[in-house]
Amino acid sequence: MRPKPPVYTHFREIQAELDKSGAAIFRDNEGVESLIIRYPYSINYIHSYAEDSPFFLGLADGKLRGSRCRRPKCRFVYATPRSHCMVCGAPTEWYDLPYEGRIHSWTTCEFGSEAFLKETPYNLAVVEFDGVGSLLLARIKEAVRDDFYVGMPVVAVFDPNPKYLATDVWFVPKK
Amino acid sequence: MVTGGVTKFAKAHPSMDFRLMVKRAYDYALKGMPNLTADRIDGTRISYFSDHFTRQLKAASMVQDYLGMNPKGSIRLEWGGATGGECFQAAYEAIASGRMDVVLGAGFETMGRVATWKGNEFIALASDTNFDFPLGGFYTGYYALMVIRHIYEYLRRGKFAGVRDEREAQRLAIAEGSRIMSLVSVKNHRNAIHNPYAQYPKRLSVEDVLNSEMISYPLTREQICTMSEGAAVVVLCDEARAKEFTDKPVRIIGVGTGTDTMRLADRPFGKVPLMPHERKSDYEDLPYPGVHSFRAGRAAGLEAYKMAGIANPNTQLDFIELHDAYASSEIQTYEDLGLCRYGKGYDFVETGDPFLKGIDYGFPTPNAGSIPVNPSGGLIACGHPVGATGLMQGVFAFWQLQGTIGKHFGDATLQLPKARRGAIHSHAGTGSAVTVSILERGFK
Numbered sequence: 001m002r003p004k005p006p007v008y009t010h011f012r013e014i015q016a017e018l019d020k021s022g023a024a025i026f027r028d029n030e031g032v033e034s035l036i037i038r039y040p041y042s043i044n045y046i047h048s049y050a051e052d053s054p055f056f057l058g059l060a061d062g063k064l065r066g067s068r069c070r071r072p073k074c075r076f077v078y079a080t081p082r083s084h085c086m087v088c089g090a091p092t093e094w095y096d097l098p099y100e101g102r103i104h105s106w107t108t109c110e111f112g113s114e115a116f117l118k119e120t121p122y123n124l125a126v127v128e129f130d131g132v133g134s135l136l137l138a139r140i141k142e143a144v145r146d147d148f149y150v151g152m153p154v155v156a157v158f159d160p161n162p163k164y165l166a167t168d169v170w171f172v173p174k175k
Numbered sequence: 176m177v178t179g180g181v182t183k184f185a186k187a188h189p190s191m192d193f194r195l196m197v198k199r200a201y202d203y204a205l206k207g208m209p210n211l212t213a214d215r216i217d218g219t220r221i222s223y224f225s226d227h228f229t230r231q232l233k234a235a236s237m238v239q240d241y242l243g244m245n246p247k248g249s250i251r252l253e254w255g256g257a258t259g260g261e262c263f264q265a266a267y268e269a270i271a272s273g274r275m276d277v278v279l280g281a282g283f284e285t286m287g288r289v290a291t292w293k294g295n296e297f298i299a300l301a302s303d304t305n306f307d308f309p310l311g312g313f314y315t316g317y318y319a320l321m322v323i324r325h326i327y328e329y330l331r332r333g334k335f336a337g338v339r340d341e342r343e344a345q346r347l348a349i350a351e352g353s354r355i356m357s358l359v360s361v362k363n364h365r366n367a368i369h370n371p372y373a374q375y376p377k378r379l380s381v382e383d384v385l386n387s388e389m390i391s392y393p394l395t396r397e398q399i400c401t402m403s404e405g406a407a408v409v410v411l412c413d414e415a416r417a418k419e420f421t422d423k424p425v426r427i428i429g430v431g432t433g434t435d436t437m438r439l440a441d442r443p444f445g446k447v448p449l450m451p452h453e454r455k456s457d458y459e460d461l462p463y464p465g466v467h468s469f470r471a472g473r474a475a476g477l478e479a480y481k482m483a484g485i486a487n488p489n490t491q492l493d494f495i496e497l498h499d500a501y502a503s504s505e506i507q508t509y510e511d512l513g514l515c516r517y518g519k520g521y522d523f524v525e526t527g528d529p530f531l532k533g534i535d536y537g538f539p540t541p542n543a544g545s546i547p548v549n550p551s552g553g554l555i556a557c558g559h560p561v562g563a564t565g566l567m568q569g570v571f572a573f574w575q576l577q578g579t580i581g582k583h584f585g586d587a588t589l590q591l592p593k594a595r596r597g598a599i600h601s602h603a604g605t606g607s608a609v610t611v612s613i614l615e616r617g618f619k
Contacts, residue, residue: 011187015290032190041230052305080306080440105327105466107319108392109311113296116311124316126440126466135440135466139310145392149342150327166309 007033049164051083054094059169060162064099066132067092079129079136097136100174101127103152104135108145121145127154127171142172176411176427176614177420178211179570180204184374184405184558187287193223193234194241196406197281201242204408211410211420217275218248222262222282223562224255227297229285238281248275255301256500258282259407259565260601260610264430266411267612276413280569283406284560294402301604303438315399315501317439317605319391322503325467326352326393329518353393355521356502357384360398360555361537362530363499367552369588372567374403374558380537384502398502403558407566409573414617422618423577428596429483429613433474439466439605448473450480450513452487457516469504469606472511479598479611480513488513489546492613493594494575496568498602499553505529508600512611514546531589550575550589565601565610572597576616 005023008014017024018038027033049056058065067081071090078092085092106125111117123140125148140154154171162168180203182188182196191199205211219242221235231237235251254261259282266280286294299312307317330348338344361381367373379397387396410420417424436442444462448470449455464470476488485491495512499505506520515523523529527540529548551557551571554564574580575594581587596615603609 011189011287014189026189028190030190034189036189039230049305056305078441080438082441086436086441105320105324107316107323109313109316109319110389110391111292111295112311112313112316113299114290114292115296116313117292119311122311124311124320126320133444134442137307137310137438137440149345150324150331151341166306 005035052081055081056164056168059158060164062158064097064156064169066095066097066136068095077132078134079127079132080134097132098129099156101129101136101154101171103140103148103150103154104128105150106140106148108148123148125154125171139167139170140172141170147173176409176425176569176573177417178204178208179407179409179566179573181372181407181563181567181570182405183372184403184560184563184567185287186374186402186404188285188404189287193229193283193285193406194237196404197238197283197408198241200406200408201279201281204410208420213243216244216247216277216279216410218269219244219279219281220250220252220262220265220269222252222258222280222566223284224253224258225284225297225561227300228288228294230288238283242281244279254608255603256498256559256561257565257601257603257608257610258562259567260599260612261565262562263409263565263569263599263601263612264432264610266409267427267430270411270413276416278411279408280411280566281406281408282562282564282566284562285404286402286560287404291402306440307438313391315391315394318501318503319394320439321466321507321605322352322356322393322501323349324465325503325507328461328465328467330521333518349393352521353385354381355524356398356506357381358524358536358538359499359502359505359529360384363549363553363555364397365534365536366531366550366589367556369586370552370557370584371586372584373552373556375401375556376552377556394501394503398555400500400554400559403560405558405560405563405567407563407570409566409569417617423579424617425573425576426615426617427612428615429479429481429485429611431475431478431480431482431611433471433476433478433609435464435469435471435607437604437607442466442470447517448477450477450488452513453516461517463517468507468517469511469602469609471606471609472508472600472602472611475600475609475611476512479613483613483615485613488598489515492546492596492598494547494550494572494591494597495600496549496551496572496597497553497600498564499549499555500559500602502555504602505548505553508602509548512598512600514548534588547591550591565599568599568601569612569614572599572614576614
C-alpha cells in the first residue's frame with residue numbers, strides 16, 4: 001500500500017514534489033485529478049562523425065578544415081565541410097581555412113537549452129572567410145554584447161584539451 | 176475543407192494526454208455535421224513533431240486507435256516546425272490524388288512534459304548535431320543571428336546608410352529593428368484577446384515588449400512563441416461530397432513547399448527567385464538568401480501562388496496566418512511571401528498593413544486592414560504545439576473564410592468582413608522547410 005500522493009492545484013508546484021517524492025496529483029479547474037510521476041530518460045549514444053571525422057580530428061590538431069569541390073569547373077569552398085558538393089554533387093577535398101575571419105552575424109544568448117544554461121551568457125556568430133563561399137557557426141569569447149558588430153575581425157583559438165566537439169574551436173576579436 | 180476543430184492551447188494540459196486532446200478537437204469538428212459520421216472518413220494523416228516530447232514512439236497509432244479509426248489507412252508526418260502544415264498538405268494530396276474521398280488530418284504536441292529549457296534542447300536537436308547543436312544549440316539564438324543580419328542588410332544599409340560610424344549605425348539599426356519587431360508582438364498578442372483558443376492573449380505596449388527579458392539579443396521574451404500543448408484537426412473531402420456535409424465548404428486552390436540547407440552556415444549567396452510582380456532590378460546587389468531570408472518560404476509561396484493563379488498576393492489575398500515563431504520571422508516572411516519587397520518588411524509594419532482595422536493597438540496603423548497577418552494572434556500569442564500549429568492555422572483560416580469566427584470564438588471582432596481567399600504558412604528549422612497553402616471560399 002502507498003498513500004495517495006499530495007494534491008496540487010498549481011501545476012508549477014508539481015516539479016518540486018516530483019523531485020522530492022516522485023509522484024503528485026494535479027487537480028484542474030474542473031476537478032479532474034491526474035496522477036503525475038517523475039520519468040527520467042537518459043541515453044549514451046555511440047556516435048560516429050563518419051565522413052565529418054577529419055574536421056573534428058583537425059580541431060584537436062589546431063587545424064580548421066573546410067572542404068573544396070574537386071571538380072575543376074566548380075571548386076566551391078565550404079567553411080563548414082561537406083564531403084560532397086552541394087552545388088554540383090562532386091566529391092570534395094579537405095581545405096585549410098584561414099585562422100582569421102569576420103563576423104557575418106552574431107548574437108548573445110542570455111538563455112539557452114538546458115545543456116548550455118550554465119554557460120550563459122554566451123555569444124554565437126556565423127564567421128565568414130576570404131575566398132570561402134559559405135560560413136562557419138562558432139562561439140565568440142573574450143567579447144561582450146556591446147563589442148559586437150557585423151564585419152568585426154576575429155581569430156580562431158583551439159581548445160588545448162580537445163573534447164572532439166564543435167566547441168574545440170572558438171574565435172576571439174582580433175587585437 | 177468541410178470542418179475543423181482545435182483545443183485550447185496551454186502551457187500544459189495535465190488532465191489530457193495527446194489522444195484525448197485530439198479526440199476533443201475531433202469531436203468539436205464533427206459536432207453539428209449530421210452527415211459527416213466516422214464511417215464516412217476513409218483514413219487519416221496524423222502529425223506530431225518530437226518523440227522526445229511524447230516519450231512515446233508511434234504515438235500516431237495510439238491516436239488512430241483512440242479515435243476508433245482502425246483498420247483505416249494512416250500515415251504519420253513529421254517535418255520540424257512545419258509538421259502541421261505538412262499534415263495539411265498530405266491530407267490534401269490524399270483527396271487530390273483520388274486515393275481517398277474523405278480524410279481526417281490531425282496533429283498534436285505535448286511540450287509541457289519537460290521544463291522549458293529542456294524543451295528548448297529537444298527543439299535544438301532539430302539542428303545539425305555535429306556542427307550546430309554542441310555550440311549552444313538554441314533556436315532563439317539562431318533566429319537572433321538571422322535577424323541581426325536582416326537588420327544589417329535592410330536598416331543599416333537602408334534608413335541608417337547615412338550614419339558614418341559603422342558601429343553607431345549598427346546600434347541604431349538594431350534599436351530601430353527591435354522597436355518595429357515589438358509592434359508585431361503587440362499586434363499578435365492584442366488580436367488574441369478575441370481568440371479563446373489562444374494561450375497568451377494580452378494588451379502590451381511597445382515598451383512592455385522591449386523591456387521583457389532578453390533571451391538572445393536582440394530578441395526579448397515577448398517576441399518569441401512559447402512551449403505549448405494542444406491538438407487541431409481538419410476534415411477534407413472531394414467537391415461532390417463537400418456539399419453533403421456543409422453548405423459552407425472552403426476550397427484549397429494552391430499548395431507549395433520549399434526547402435533549404437539544414438545548417439544556416441551553408442546558405443548560398445545567390446539571386447532572388449522573383450514573384451510575378453517583382454523585377455530583377457529590385458534586387459541588383461542583394462546576396463540571397465544568406466542568413467537573412469528564407470528561400471524555402473519564397474519557393475513555397477511561388478509554387479502555391481502559381482497553382483492558385485495569384486500574381487500579386489498583396490491584392491489577391493485577404494489575410495495570412497503565418498508562422499511567427501519569432502516577431503523577426505514574421506517580418507522576414509512578409510518579404511518571402513511577396514507582401515512587400517525584400518527590405519521593405521519594417522516599413523510594411525509601420526504603415527500598418529498587417530494590422531486589423533478597428534482595433535486600437537496603442538499606436539497609429541494607417542493602412543490597417545489592407546492584408547491582416549495573423550488575425551488569430553499567430554504562434555506568438557496562440558502558442559506553438561508544433562504538430563498542431565499548421566493545422567490550427569488551417570482551422571482559423573477555414574472559419575475566417577466561412578464567416579463563422581463569431582460562432583467559434585464567441586466574439587466576432589476578428590472576423591474579416593470580406594474574407595474570400597487566405598493563405599496559411601508553416602515553417603521549420605532555421606527555414607529548412609516551409610509549406611504554403613491557399614484557401615478560398617467555396618460557396619456564394
